[in-house]
Amino acid sequence: MSNQDLIPTETLDSLKTLFASSKKILLTTHKSPDGDAIGSSLALFHYLKSQGHNVSVSVPDPLPGFLKWMPGSENLIVFSKNKKKFKEILNDSEIVFSLDYNHFNRTGEEMSKLLSESDALKIMIDHHQSPDDFMKYRVWDVMASSTAQLVWEFIVALSGKTAISKNIGECIYTGIMTDTGSFRFKSCTSHTLRITADLLDIGVRGDLIHQYIYDQNSLNRIHLMGYALENIVLMPEQRTAYIALSKEVLKKFNYKPGDTEGLVNKVLSVEGVDIAALITEKENQIRLSLRSAGDFSVNKLSRKYFNGGGHENAAGGMIKLEFTKAIKYIEDSIKEAVK
Numbered sequence: 001m002s003n004q005d006l007i008p009t010e011t012l013d014s015l016k017t018l019f020a021s022s023k024k025i026l027l028t029t030h031k032s033p034d035g036d037a038i039g040s041s042l043a044l045f046h047y048l049k050s051q052g053h054n055v056s057v058s059v060p061d062p063l064p065g066f067l068k069w070m071p072g073s074e075n076l077i078v079f080s081k082n083k084k085k086f087k088e089i090l091n092d093s094e095i096v097f098s099l100d101y102n103h104f105n106r107t108g109e110e111m112s113k114l115l116s117e118s119d120a121l122k123i124m125i126d127h128h129q130s131p132d133d134f135m136k137y138r139v140w141d142v143m144a145s146s147t148a149q150l151v152w153e154f155i156v157a158l159s160g161k162t163a164i165s166k167n168i169g170e171c172i173y174t175g176i177m178t179d180t181g182s183f184r185f186k187s188c189t190s191h192t193l194r195i196t197a198d199l200l201d202i203g204v205r206g207d208l209i210h211q212y213i214y215d216q217n218s219l220n221r222i223h224l225m226g227y228a229l230e231n232i233v234l235m236p237e238q239r240t241a242y243i244a245l246s247k248e249v250l251k252k253f254n255y256k257p258g259d260t261e262g263l264v265n266k267v268l269s270v271e272g273v274d275i276a277a278l279i280t281e282k283e284n285q286i287r288l289s290l291r292s293a294g295d296f297s298v299n300k301l302s303r304k305y306f307n308g309g310g311h312e313n314a315a316g317g318m319i320k321l322e323f324t325k326a327i328k329y330i331e332d333s334i335k336e337a338v339k
């Protein structure tokens with residue numbers, strides 16, 4: 001997609017006018033935030049602050065430990081822990097950004113309601129399918145490697161490459177790296193790598209970022225992974241495999257947010273498997289993380305059966321059933337879908 005298609009000239013002119021004077025801005029991202037959610041949010045946070053705006057940044061729930069090193073993360077307002085503060089800031093905000101999601105319900109029921117009711121001007125930056133139409137402006141491209149890449153485009157369109165500081169660069173690098181499986185998915189184009197190369201040129205340490213994200217595992221996490229991998233269930237006829245983790249198992253391994261990150265990709269790597277699921281039992285719902293190889297769309301699967309969505313080859317969803325019933329329902333749904 002050319003830059004003109006991504007941000008048409010009239011939109012860019014309106015955005016430049018909008019941001020010409022100091023604004024009160026709130027940045028928001030989706031539940032269970034990942035490297036791209038936090039990376040894109042904090043990159044934009046640093047940029048907008050550098051332009052003289054009054055910026056707050058919020059997440060629905062706490063971020064995983066492996067993202068806590070990120071520059072600016074101490075500024076994050078966690079909605080589930082500080083609803084009052086979030087409401088005050090939202091009420092006071094002139095502009096609200098939605099980053100790495102395109103339906104308010106991705107922020108959870110309560111936060112979603114508040115965002116829908118807010119009359120701040122809404123801007124969305126995102127790369128998921130089937131966006132809602134709540135926003136006045138959007139920077140949206142399903143082919144983009146990550147929302148962080150789109151934030152790079154946004155900043156460069158408004159202020160040029162010189163506005164990309166090292167802090168911004170580290171956040172963007174993190175988003176691109178985590179959403180492309182460390183630069184290996186199809187979405188990682190030559191353009192993505194050129195952006196990444198630019199980031200290295202301004203001093204971003206890709207080697208260290210990789211270490212912070214992937215090489216700081218608690219022993220509990222490694223043990224949980226061992227358990228999970230030993231308990232992969234294969235559905236050979238459907239070329240499907242899954243792991244199901246009950247509340248009890250998660251408790252046994254002292255589960256922390258982010259501990260199951262990457263597991264579903266291991267499931268997909270099993271020979272003969274084109275559809276992979278990680279099923280986890282949460283407080284009052286069952287979460288699904290889905291991956292596919294080839295043409296099978298887990299986005300469509302999740303929309304149809306699991307109240308979710310995402311991308312063609314990576315999606316998520318949730319169901320409200322008791323754990324064993326949920327597993328049966330998921331197996332039956334996949335059997336029906338691949339028939």
Ligand code: 5GP
Binds near residue numbers: 100309
């Ligand atoms: P993950 O499995 O890594 O949590 O998510 C895979 C992809 O699907 C991500 O791009 C994520 O944003 C999206 N996704 C995860 N859960 C949901 C969901 O409940 N609804 C929608 N629409 N997208 C989801």
Ligand code: MN
Binds near residue numbers: 037147179
């Ligand atoms: Mn993303």
